[in-house]
Amino acid sequence: MDQAVILAGGQGKRMHAPIPKPMFKVLGEPMLEWVLGACEQAKLSRICVVTGYEAEQIKAYLGDRCETAYQAERLGTGHAVMQALPFLNADTDGNTLVLCGDAPFIDSETIADSLARHIKERNAVTVITAKVPEPFGYGRILRTDSGIAGIVEEKDATEEQRTITEINSGCYWFRTPDLIGLLGSITNDNAQKEYYLTDTVAIALKNGLRAGAFCSKNPDVVLGANDRKGLLTLNTAARMAVLEKHMANGVGFTCTDGIIIERSVQIGAGTEILPGTILRGRTVIGENCVIGPNTLIENSSVGDAVKLNETQVYDSCIESGVSVGPYVHVRPGSRICSGAHIGDFVEIKNSEIGEGTMISHLAYIGDSDVGKHVNIGCGVVTVNFDGIRKTRCTIGDHAFVGCNTNLIAPVSLGKECYTAAGTTVTEDVPDYALAIDRGTLTIKEGYTLRKFAKK
C-alpha cells in the first residue's frame, strides 16, 4: 500500500533547547503533528517516523500511533531513510512518500494530488516542489518537456539556473521498490560525508527511470525553521491562515493583535474575538459571542451569545447566554449553565453553576453543585479542603448565600434558604431556612479620640 516515511531526527541547534526539531511547536502543536496530520488526512495509514536526536521524546509523543525507526548516527537524509528499510521491505507494493518532520505546512491535498501525478506519469520518483519569489538557498528544479532533468543545489547552479523559482520541498514520492533500489546506490562521496536523498533523483535518471516534479499550489510546503526567528515566522503564517479561515466563516475581528487561535478550535458565525485572546485545543465556541479582550480558553465548549471578558477557562463548559468577567478563572471540570452571570474576581473549580445563578464578585466556588437562580454574595468561599481531603458543597435552587459566608464542606444548603453575611456554615441548612452565626455588635464610643490621644 502507499505509505510515508517522516524524517524527524534533526536537532535544531540554534533553537538552544534539548528538543528534536520536529517537536518544536507551531500554534501549540509539534511540527511533526502537522506533518502526521496531513498524512492521516490524505489516508496514508502506514507511517514510519525516523527519529534521531532525543528520540525518546518523539517515541513518547507518538505512542503506538505509528511505527518508528532510529537513526543512531545522523549521516544525511538518505541515511535516515535507510533506517526505515525494514518498514519499506515489509510492504513494497505501492509508493512511499518521504516527508520532512520539520516542514509543517505540507497539506493533504498536495500529498494526494502529487501521488496521482506520480502514478499517472509512472515515475520512479516525483519531487514535490513549489514556486517561491525568493528561491535563494533552495535546490532548483530543472524541468524538461517530459519530466525533470535533475535538481541543482544553490552552490552548483549557474547564473541562469539561479533564476529558476521552482524549488525542491525536500518531499518525494517513490515507487517503493525503486526507493529501496536507489537507497542502495547513493554514496557519501561528498564534502560532508553524508548520504543525500536528493541524489536518488540523478541516479534514477541515470538508470533510465522516470523522474517528475509536482508543483504544489501551496508555496508554504517548503517552509521550515532552523531557529526561533524562523519558528516565529511559521507561527505567524499559521496564525494568520487560521484567522482568515474564521473570518471567511463570519467571525469578526476589529484588531487581531495578540490573538492566537489553534487549528483545532471551532467558532460560530457572528462571534467577535477581541485582542489578546488565546484559544487552544479542543475548544468550540458558538455564535454571536464576544470573546475577549485578553481571554484564554483551553479545551472548553462555549455556547451561543456568551460574553467572556478578561477570563481564563480550562477544560470546562460555558452554556449559552452566560456572561463572565472581567477577571475570572474557570478551572477544569466546571459547567456554567445558561444565563448564569459570573462577575469579577471569581474562581470556579470543578463545579456546576445552575441556570441563571449570579456570582457577582470576589468568590471561590470549588467542588460544588450550585442550583438555579442562586445568588452567591461577595466574598463567599466554599471551604472544600480541610487539610486532609476535599469534599463538596451543594446549594439548592434560589438560595441566597450572604456575603463572606464560609461553607464548610461537606455541607448542603436547601432551596430558597438564606445565609446571613459573615456566617460560617458548618451544618446543612434546610429549605427556606436562614443560617446565621453572628456575635453581638459592640459600639465603643469615642474610641478614635482615645486611640490617637494615647499615641
Next chain:
Amino acid sequence: MDQAVILAGGQGKRMHAPIPKPMFKVLGEPMLEWVLGACEQAKLSRICVVTGYEAEQIKAYLGDRCETAYQAERLGTGHAVMQALPFLNADTDGNTLVLCGDAPFIDSETIADSLARHIKERNAVTVITAKVPEPFGYGRILRTDSGIAGIVEEKDATEEQRTITEINSGCYWFRTPDLIGLLGSITNDNAQKEYYLTDTVAIALKNGLRAGAFCSKNPDVVLGANDRKGLLTLNTAARMAVLEKHMANGVGFTCTDGIIIERSVQIGAGTEILPGTILRGRTVIGENCVIGPNTLIENSSVGDAVKLNETQVYDSCIESGVSVGPYVHVRPGSRICSGAHIGDFVEIKNSEIGEGTMISHLAYIGDSDVGKHVNIGCGVVTVNFDGIRKTRCTIGDHAFVGCNTNLIAPVSLGKECYTAAGTTVTEDVPDYALAIDRGTLTIKEGYTLRKFAKK
C-alpha cells in the same frame, strides 16, 4: 437645499450575519454612522437613508434622526435612489449627494469641496473619485479637457483604460432636478437586470448635460468591505488614523499593539497609552496619564496624572491624581475623587469614593458614598443587596474600615470611626466610635497532632 441620499439596503452575505452591511462596525460605530457623521459635519441636514435588507435594524438605529426610504426589492443602485424620489421631490432647489452607506471613510472636506466644484463647474453630475495604486475592479474615470467623457467598468475597459488609476468612489453630486430626470432615463437593460446609478453619467453626457469629476485627496473614500477580512482592513485603517491623530496631539505610544481607540475619544498631551488598551465611546482622558496595559474604558472621564493599570472602567468619572490597579473593575455610576488610590481586585459600583481614600485590595464597594481619606481594609464588602432590594452605605471622612468587614446596608459609618477586622456592621456607627463584633478566640493545643493521629 443641498441634501444627501445614503444607500444602505445591502446585505453583505459573506459577513455571515443577519445585519445590513452598513450596520457592520468600524471602530465601534456602524459604517452608516461614519457616513451620516460626514454629512452632518458638512452641514447637510436633509438626509434620506435608503434601507432594504433588515430595514428595521437601520430604522431603529436612526430613530427620527433623518428620513428613510425602503427598497423592497434590491434592483441596483439606481433603483435604490428611485425609492428616495418622494424625498427628492420635496425639495428640488439645490443639489443631491448620493453616498454609499458601506463606504465609511467619506469625509466632510471631500463633501464640501466636491460640492463647491460641482456648483462652480455647473455640472449636472459630479463624480467623486480617488486615485489609487491598484484600480483593478473599479470603474475608471475617462477625463476630457473640460470634464469627463464617462466611467468605464473593469470588464468593458481597454488595456489602456485599465491603466487609469482615477476611479469612481460610487458617490455623486447631482443637481436635484437633473437627478430626478436622469433616474427616469436609466434602464435595467443589462445582464443583471439592475438599474445602475452609474448609468446617469453617460445619459447626462448624451443629453448634453455637463458631467465632472472631483478627485478626493483622501483615497480611502472608495474603501468598502464585502467580508470580515475587508472589514478588518477598514478597522485597521481607521485605528491607525486615530492613533496618528493622538500622536500628533502629543499622546505617547511605545507599542500600539492591541490598542483600539474609537473616534470619539479625547486624550490630553503627555498621556501614555500602553498595549492592549481599548478606549470607547464618549471617553475623555486628561494630560500626563498612564493608561494600560490592558485597560478598557467606556464612556468615562479621566482627569490628569491618572494611572489606570489593567483596569476596566464603565460610565464613570476618575478625577485627577488617582491611581488604580492592577485588576480593578469600576462599574457605571462611580466617581473616584482626586488622589484616591484603588489597589488590586477591587470592584467599585455606583459609588463615590472621596478624595485621598485608599481601597487597597480585594474589596467590593457598591451603592455607597465613601468620604475623604477613608481607609477601606482588605476584604471589605458593602452588603448592598438583601435578596429583595439594594440600599446604600455611607462612610464618613477619615473612617477606618477593618479588613473583612461586612457593612449591611443601609448603614452609616461616622467620621473617623473604626471597625474591627471581621466585624459585621448591622447598625450605624457614630463618629469616632469603634464597632466590633468578635467572638472569643479559643486555642486548642495539640490539635494537629490529634487530627493526624486520628487519620
Next chain:
Amino acid sequence: MDQAVILAGGQGKRMHAPIPKPMFKVLGEPMLEWVLGACEQAKLSRICVVTGYEAEQIKAYLGDRCETAYQAERLGTGHAVMQALPFLNADTDGNTLVLCGDAPFIDSETIADSLARHIKERNAVTVITAKVPEPFGYGRILRTDSGIAGIVEEKDATEEQRTITEINSGCYWFRTPDLIGLLGSITNDNAQKEYYLTDTVAIALKNGLRAGAFCSKNPDVVLGANDRKGLLTLNTAARMAVLEKHMANGVGFTCTDGIIIERSVQIGAGTEILPGTILRGRTVIGENCVIGPNTLIENSSVGDAVKLNETQVYDSCIESGVSVGPYVHVRPGSRICSGAHIGDFVEIKNSEIGEGTMISHLAYIGDSDVGKHVNIGCGVVTVNFDGIRKTRCTIGDHAFVGCNTNLIAPVSLGKECYTAAGTTVTEDVPDYALAIDRGTLTIKEGYTLRKFAKK
C-alpha cells in the same frame, strides 16, 4: 584623552510636552541614556552633555555621572558645542566625539571603529555616516579618492547629488585642538542666524586640514525623532532588535504582539514569552519558564521553570519551579520560594513565601514571613495596618490557615498549627494548635417563607 560632547539642548516642540527631547524614552530609557551608554561602552569616560531646554531635568537625571554645559540661547549645533569649550580646553590631548542626544542608536562599535579610522587617516574631522535607502532631507556626503569634499544639504544639492545615499549622521570625531580652532571660525551668516557644526567640515577643508567619513554598518545611527510618531518608530526598531536578540539566545515567541522587553532584561534559553508581556528594568528570567500572557515584571528575578500567567511583579524574587496566576500582584520586597504556588486574585507584598507553600485564591499576604508548605486558604488577610503603623505576621512551616482568616498583626502562627475558617487571630498560636473563634450557628426555619410573605 578621547572624550565626547553630547548635544542635549533641544526641545522637540511637536512632542507637546515640557521635556527636553533627549529625555523622551525609547524602550523605557531616555534617548540620552542610550547615547551615554554607547559612549561608556566604548570606554569614553570624559563626557560633557550640553543642556538647554529644561536643563534641570537633564542635570537631575545625570547627577554627577558626567559634566554638563548649559546653552542659554539655542543658536545652532556649533553654538551648542561652543558652550562646552571649558570642557574641551581642560583636555586638548586627544579627540572629541560630538553626538546628538536624541539619536539613540549610535553604538559603541561605530564609536570605536570610527575613532580608529579618524586616527589612522590623521583627519582633523571624521564624519560618521550611514547609507540609507531614502536619503531625502539628510546632508549627503561628497566622497573623494582620499577623503570627503564636503557635505551638501538637501536644499543645496544638485539632482545628481540627491541620488547619493551616504548621509551625515550629525556625529563627528574631531582632533580636539582642531575642533577648538574650527569653532572659532564658524559664523551665523545664514538665513537662520545659527552656528552650524556641519560648517566645520568645509572650513577644515578650506584650511587644508583632512576631513574623512566613516560609514557605519548600522544605518540606524542616523535615526532620531521629532514627534510622537517618530518616537514610536524608534521604539519599534528597538523593540524588534531586542526580541531578535532573545530569539537568537533560544527564547521562544509564538506571537510578539504587545511584548515590550527593555534592553536590560536577561532571559534564559527555552523560556516562552506570550503576548502582552512587558519586562522592565533589571529583570532576570531563568530557563524554561512560561511568562505571560499579559504579564508585567519590573526589576525582579525569576528562576527556572517558573510560570507567570497574567501576573504583575515588582522588585521581587520568584524562585525556580514557582507557578503564579492568573491575576496576581506581587509587590516590592517579596520573595516566593521554590515550588510555591500562587493561584488567582492574590496580592503578596513585602513578604517571604516559603518553599512549596500554596496560596490558591483571593488572599492578601503583606509584611509577612510565611514558612514552608503552608496552606493559605481562600480569603485570608494579613491585617498588617491598624490605622497607625504596619507590623508583621509570621506563619510557621506546614501551618494551615483556614479560609477568611484574619491575622491581626503583629501575630505569629506556630508550625503545623490550624486556624478555623472565619477566625480572627488576635494572639499567637502555638505549634500544632487550632485557633478558632466561631459563634453558634443558628438555623431559623421557614425564614424565607416569612420574609417574602412580609414583602
